[in-house]
Amino acid sequence: MSGSATRQLTIYQTLLTGAPVTKKDLVERFDVDERSIQRDISNIRNFIAEENLELELEYRRSTKAYQLVGKTQTFGKAHVLALVKILLASRAFNKDETEQLIELLLARLESGEQRELNWIIKNEQSNYLPLTSATELLKPLWDFSLYIVRSQAVDITYTKQRGEKVTRTIVPKAIIFSDYYFYVVSYNPKYDNDLFYRLDRIKEWHPSDEKIKVEHKDRYEDGKLRKKIQYMTPGDQKKIRFEFTGILEAALDRFPMSKVIENDGKKALLEVETIDQGAKMWLLSQGKRVKIVSPADFKNEMQAEIKAMLDNYVE
The missing domain is CATH 1.10.10.10 (Winged helix-like DNA-binding domain superfamily/Winged helix DNA-binding domain)
Structure with missing residues (x-):
């Protein structure tokens, strides 16, 4: 050549x-x-x-x-600014990877626009505080994405919530970002179920020699999961009705699969399809603005949790 x-x-x-x-x-x-x-x-x-x-x-x-x-659309400074803002707000990546990602995004702009955006983001960028557990994520994020494409079983060393290290063999099926963390939704043959593994807690990983057949015809529908889960907490799918006196838009945004049964302007009755444990965490955070109507078992769970919380303040 x-x-x-x-x-x-x-x-x-x-x-x-x-x-x-x-x-x-x-x-x-x-x-x-x-x-x-x-x-x-x-x-x-x-x-x-x-x-x-x-x-x-x-x-x-x-x-x-x-x-x-x-010809039809230009990737400009407004697009870069939006992505940088989301990146900084996520706090998911460590400082080095965050700086690298911002640098790559800014490189798509001409020098004058780069200076303009640097001025806009400099305060937020200099005060960026990653999560306590923030570690390198770009490599595992890419590796596990490839495992998903290949339906590859993987041996992992995983650090549980209280620091215990365990080894698992899993088949990654989807990666979801939620509330500061990336999660690998994976089939675990030991429990014959799909479980959530926080990506930053996977300390070692390599393709497994074990052949695991996963019975699913279609790709894992992580989009549908997002509509039904509030936090990456396992639980049962339920249809819940509750009265809500808070900002209605906040509840509808939190529960995409929802409908308003009644609304008099002050109090609304909502019916939502969701995963119960994550939903309970959010509903409890709303305090007196929430009253569970049905189902009865979920209402009883909420009452028991609220009583336990109150007992913490009884001298």
């Missing part, structure tokens, strides 16, 4: 990452004159046109930079 062809492929690959390029930088990088770089840019632009790619090579006079953008 000729030097010019290699150079053009390298430039095109850089552009595909979303990063802007300037003639000046390319001249210095490849040690060629500006006319050679201009021919490279023209050849790349012609290639995009001839292949009818949904891309456009834009030149921005303010920064004298070229950048690839989609």
